[in-house]
Amino acid sequence: MPQKQTRKQSISATRGARKRDEDSGTDVGDGTDEWSQSRATVRPPDQLELTDAELKEEFTRILTANNPHAPQNIVRYSFKEGTYKAIGFVNQMAVHFSQVGNLIPKDSDEGRRQHYRAELAAGSQESAKVVTSETEVLEEDEEPKEAETEAGSQTDVPAAAETTEKVVEEELMAPVQPKERKLTNQFNFSERASQTFNNPLRDRECQMEPPPRTNFSATANQWEIYDAYVDELEKLEKTKEKEKTKTPVAKKTEKMAMRKLTSMESQSDDITKVTQAAKIVERMVNQNTYDDVAQDFKYYEDAADEYRDQEGTLLPLWKFQNDKAKRLAVTALCWNPKYKDLFAVGHGSYDFMKQSRGMLLLYSMKNPSFPEYIFSSESGIMCLDMHGDHPYLVVAGYYDGNVAIYNLKKPHSQPCFRSTSKSGKHTDPVWQVKWQKDDMDNNLNFFSVSSDGRIVSWTLVKSELVHTDVIKLKAEGSSATDIPEGLQLHTVGCGTAFDFHREIDYMFLVGTEEGKIYKCSKSYSSQFLDTYDAHNMAVDAVIWNPFHTKVFMSCSSDWTVKIWDHTIKTPMFIYDLNSAVGDVAWAPYSSTVFAAVTTDGKAHVFDLAVNKYEAICNQPVVAKKKNKITHVQFNPIHPIIIVGDDRGHITCLKLSPNLRKMPKEKKGQEVQKGPAVEIAKLDKLLNVVREVKTKT
Template structure:
């Protein structure tokens, strides 16, 4: 600090003499001195120029204990240790290479676990990574100039006399300059060490002023006779940055201008719409949508494919020819009916007007006049198992050809539709895979006929379709079919969704409801007929319940959810579709299988039943005993009430009466 003080005093004296060069150098040195004065006050306290500063006094409380300085200056060591209760001292692991358990090595950091690790972005300039970056041109140490900046100050003879200690005479300017250059070449390391030891605090402005001072002092050096003092101004060093964390780029984002846009739309029109959604309606819409998509695909086809469609139009012409042939066949059918009507004209007259006058003399007995004889040649060896008139066409009836000879069962059956207008040949005939045991015509749609087969399957036929299409619906022969003969089948009320349904009863003791869904029949077991017999022992210690074999079914004319079931053990059960866990009522009607149950057309509480015990019984709902009982002397296979009288019924027996 002493040389600087002397220099400042000399500069002040020169400033009083109004030397311009001296004033510039003085201003520069004063700025350097102000820069150094910004250091800590502890460093300035040692300076003699600040002796006027008020000294600090340490205030101690009165009760503080006096401790010797030796104890205060004594250094007390403090050791910090960590204990990890989760760390296992002797932890072992199985080594598959050695085939034994080996002790795990302790972690490199001992028992201490790092809780936080932060990777710095600065690197040491003497490290290998810094050297590699400098060699590659990244993160180079930059300087404002090629070398350290210097400020040269001249000393006159008057200043040397004022110094406290005499100094040797300065050498000539040329020799001084030469010596300075030699010293700079010999001691480059000291300059670097000074740069590392002191922080970089100078700015570009100060460096520029120092350069100006050096340039102004150069002419005087040439004149000679003055001593030069070199002040090294440290260069600015560029900080090395980790290239993986920093990227020297600059960008200026574009601020989007704000705009306010307002729109007003017309509200969409509203309408109230109501409709009933059924599965059949949904199915129709799907069919229409599918047809529309097919038309769109045809329109999108290229022209080369449309030529093929023209060729396909010829096949459409063939279809038209087939339709024309069908109309011709219908015309031949009408012609055939005209011929048969002329042949059987006498029988047609008897059918309408015949009356036997001998009935007046035979009281209690009548006569039966045979009219037409219907037969189908392929079914000569089959038995007629069921016959039913069509509810819409009064001249049309359906016949089920099957077999009741269980020892020599036929492999096929047939469903035929006969008309009294053409007794020679059936109007509709289709061969089935199994003998047909029962049938029923749908009253709402008279061309739909459901049949029950000998193998336990049920089918639905559409008389409007061609014979090549066979059945329209059929039960699944593995999952839903009956395991025994289907003895009777009856159309029931429509479901809630509008699908048609029918019921079947079989010898397996199940009453099944079949719903006609699009493309399939869906089966639901309504009730399983149980007997009062105790369970029988089965294989592997199991107990088997005994089911009753159903033989016939009949629905109540008014109450659609009530139906009667006849069994092979002579029981008549009253069941309900709403409560299928048990019977509503049960009656021991006969001693042998019940073959048919039929309600009276005029009184819905009266019904008739026939059985293999030769009896026909008239029952009333709610009574356990029959109102009337008729014994016919032979097993009675069927009984029906007359549609024109409430007291007339007809029955047929096994002996042909």
């Protein structure tokens, strides 16, 4: 009966629960307790009340594998493209719980090794337990047989279980013998390094005290951030006021200088970019404008030379001029030793009463309309030379006696190094400068000659020009023997030109205003090796032959050009050009060809192998008769010459084929070329002249 009552109560309870589920109100069933009937739901006054339709509305929920906390705007730098790029794929894995366990799978290598070590340890321990177990077995056999009868009365099932347990215990008690490891063959084995892993990974752990921690809490509001910025500004203003009180003037000047420097640097960077682009465009325009001239320079040969045996012509190509160098005479010409299309021009004035500024311009045949480099000076430039190993270094001599070195790599227009009155500058105009080999300490070295009679060696030591007087020229017959020593007056010889021997390093020639040519040595400063009575007026140029080491040439304002053998005091050849000779130059391709320019505006080209009595080309180069040609130079590679006049113009002329004749081919013989052939060709002419002089 009590079981039936409980079943009835449970049925009534389930019915009451169903009624509660069906009712939509808050009424409570009859079977509930009294305390639950008096309980009422508490709602906030602003709770949203929904209708039955809204409550019964179903919302579909989709379960996705995306991590809502994963970042969506990760960017990484791409070294290939050089920019930051957004990453499209982001790892969506979210780790909720991770625990590092200490369980090892049995099938893994580490589990097998651990099991093997445990079996070895158990085998050693069980061998000791076997002896004790045998003694226990004997004691059990001596027990009374009553226990055996009681055990026999039990059922067969527990007896079978005991037998199985004994078999398992015997198997476990039996010592497990470890497998024997094969020994390596002592006569055939590999090195140990080949039997180890390559760079095995190792994990090391250590225990340490955790770093001390502190709790810090603060609030960051807009007014607190504002107050912090205001305090920082006040501190900065106080430090600035202290600095102003200490050095107010110096700081202002430094700031202004820094501002000027930064502005100038930024402007210079922009200007250099613009100038580079302008240069490229200018060259492109000139290439099209002077295309016919460039074609003549490269390919044109005068066909009329075939009908003229001993005559040649000069073809005008380009004309170089600059508005800034107007009415400044061309005082020096020099080709760049590395870039064969680049040459330097020095501008000044030979008139004592009309001395003004000077200019150093560098032109390129690729752009005849405007110079590549422009340098201005307060005094006129009278001479210049370009370094053979450092083609960007240009040394110049001025009319006021100074010398300076320009560096074409530096953009500013002032010379890098300049002599001063303290460093031993000349007191008269510098008429010629020449680079020489570096000294024993690899310092740059050049020589200069001036009208003050000094030949000075200049050395660039620690960004400073150091001078050494090599020799002082003295006019012959200047001192009389009858006059006492204290009253004697030594007149100084005025040097106008010089040139250094190409093989004998210490030997050089010096030409003077008196018409003398001195053969000097760098080692002897008090005497000359030899003296030549060369000309009746000032010597304008002295040049060694580029092939023959004994031959040199000189020209003078007495209208003559003379060719000398330095072992003979009399000239080998004399040429009268009927006008003052401004300059002469040997051709780089032949030992017998040279050019001379005169003040009447003509250029003369001689070839001693063709005609040793007259020039094979006499051609006026300057249009106006008043213009005077001052200098001439051969190009080292191309068959052209450049000629400068006293109006600041430079004219480029091409030599016709008759002016650059090479030895003709003979049947069955190859044409011999080289310095030895040129020396033999000039020696042949000199031997004829020597024989004539010995007979006379």
